[in-house]
Amino acid sequence: MIRGYMNEAGRLHPVDDTLEPFEAVVWIDVVDPSAEEEKLLEDRLGIDVPTMEEMEEIEISSRLYSHDGASFMTAILPARADGDYPEMAPVSFVLAGDRLITVRYHEPRAFQTFPARAGKVRLGCESGEGVLMALLEAIVDRLADILERAGRDIDGISRGVFKRTGGKPTKTRDFQTVLENLGRKGDLTSNIRDSLVTLERLAGFLGQVAIQRKSSKDMRDRVKTLYRDIRSLADHVGFLSQKITFLLDATLGMISIEQNAIIKIFSVAAVVFLPPTLVASIYGMNFHFMPELSWPFGYPFAIGLMILSAILPFLYFKRRGWL
Template identity: 65%
Template sequence: MIKAYVVDGDRLRMVDDLEHHKAAVVWADLLSPTREEEIAIEQMLGVSVPTREEMEEIEISSRLYTEDGAIFMTATLPAQTDGEHPLMSPVTFVLAGNRLVTVRYHEPRAFLTFPMRAEKSAMGCTTGEAILINLLEAIVDRLADVLERIGHDIDGISRSIFQPSSDKPSKRDRDFRKVFQTIGRKEELTSSIRESLMTLQRLSGFLGNVMMQSKNKDLRARTKTLSRDVASLTDHASFLSNKIVFLLDATLGMVNIEQSAIIKIFSVAAVIFLPPTVVASIYGMNFDIMPELKWSFGYPFALFLMVLSAVLPYLYFKRRGWL
């Protein structure tokens, strides 16, 4: 699928017939292109469109390079970030003269929101360079929103760990299982965003060197700002990742505390009921001569002695603060 855009004043306008508007197209967005569509774009630009296998190469030399006068830049971008399992896939940006071509195989949110904004408002998208900078800014803004949401979610997880909603151990155990699952999903999402920001950081540095040859001072300044924003978001993503690790350790610590409290209860109960067991064992012995056997108050006395031997350790533990 090819989405072709032409300049309409200071706005972008999508056209249906690529062949008819071939000379005026400034941005061609290829979504899961067929081989015929790749050939059409290659004929229009005079450069080869990278295949999906080439886009997935992790070497920097395979992602950031110049060929036949065109500039190729590939970054890994997330899609479906509103859920807990984002889809990560590479997106290639090709600057060929005054035109921009993007090649992708998934739907990052910025590729839906940016064209709508560029069609409704004047954003200065009259050249391929300007479209690229605006598109990258939209991508970075989207990643910033995702990190902001992750931060709010992490704060909620922190409250659920250190301020449990229930005093019942069984309910807290179920809550901790949910917390572990939530932490795992947030770590997966944060790691994906960090991976994307790292590729964008390399891309913005490469683009900054390319834009030094541009005569447009505004675009050069925006490229530097973009690079700083990506670096700042990368640091923030690292901070969130460290906080998630801390919450994971804290959750494990809380689980250990809960288990220790349960073991302590059993240990104290064993100590409390040990003296009554000794008393009952003594009076359960089968000797012929036992003074209390024929005593009318022997049975109540034995019960009283067992209760007393259980209450005294309990009161002692309570006074020492062990319970």
């Protein structure tokens, strides 16, 4: 699918015929192109449209380069990022003259919201370079929203880990869900970090392209601001990753504490019942002469002695704070 947008007083408007009028089109958005569409674009634009295999190359030289007067930039962007498992796929941005061409095989949210917003508000989309800057700013804003949501979710998990109910810590059975949630947030932040790394490299390369194209000072300043925004998001995602690691360690420590508390209960119970067991064992011996056997109060005395021998260790442990 090929979508074309033209500039009208600084606003973007879709064109009925994607490539006509060709001179007025400032942005061509290519979504999962067929072989015929790729050939059509290559014939009209005079450039090689990146294929999915070329976009997935991890070498910087394969993602950021200039060829035949066009600048090719590829970044990994998330789609369907409302959950914890976004669809991560590459998107290529090609600056060819005064025209921007984007090639993608999935639907990042920014590509859905940006055209509608750019059609209502002036975002400096008079040229392909301006469209690229406004689009990248929308992508960074979307990544910031994802990280904000992830941060709120991680704060909620933190409160659940350290929450105390009735003076007692959260039960161990809840920690399995906590570990699962932390794992999902860890995967999400890892994916966003990968995306930010590619965008940071793209912004650095775009700064060089802006100098070579002798772009306006305002455009170069926007590139620098974009780079700083990406760096700040990268620092924030690093903080979130550290917090997830801390919560993971804390959760495992809480599980260990709960397990130790259970073992302590069994250990104390064994010690408490040890003296009564000793008393019962003594009076269970089959000796012929035992003075208490003929004593009328022998049985109550033995029972009372066993109860007393159980209560005294319990009170001692209680006083020492071991229970």
